[in-house]
Amino acid sequence: YGGTYVVPEGGARIGLVPMGYHDGVPWTLSNRGRLWVAGKPAPIVGRVSMDSLMLDITDLPEAERGSDVLVFGSHEGMNVRPEEVAEATGTIVYELLTRIGPRVQRIFRGS
Secondary structure, eight states: OTTOOOOOTTOOOEEEESOOGGGTOOGGGTTTOEEEETTEEEEEESOOOSSOEEEEOTTOTTOOTTOOEESSEEETTEEEOHHHHHHHHTSOHHHHHHTOOTTSOOOOOOO
16 A cells, blocks of 8 residues: 555565554554564554555464454453553554544453
């Protein structure tokens, strides 16, 4: 998207994630952020678009179609604090949380 990422010589395994800035993933993570797949970080490659983004999953053989992807929160041993994402994108947690779009499933836990 916009030619901002070129696959290195020798190839790469790229995973397509069906969420983007419309869903609350900060556009500023383009080509520099990471999301978590199968408990491990995967770098975002290319631009975060409105409805999708791509991850380099070359070093994650356990990543497959349908794998859970974590932007922030806790899931199956993965834990990413919203404060970390807010700091990495130059914003505050409240702005990050209010950007989460209506297509994102919300799971509430606790009392």
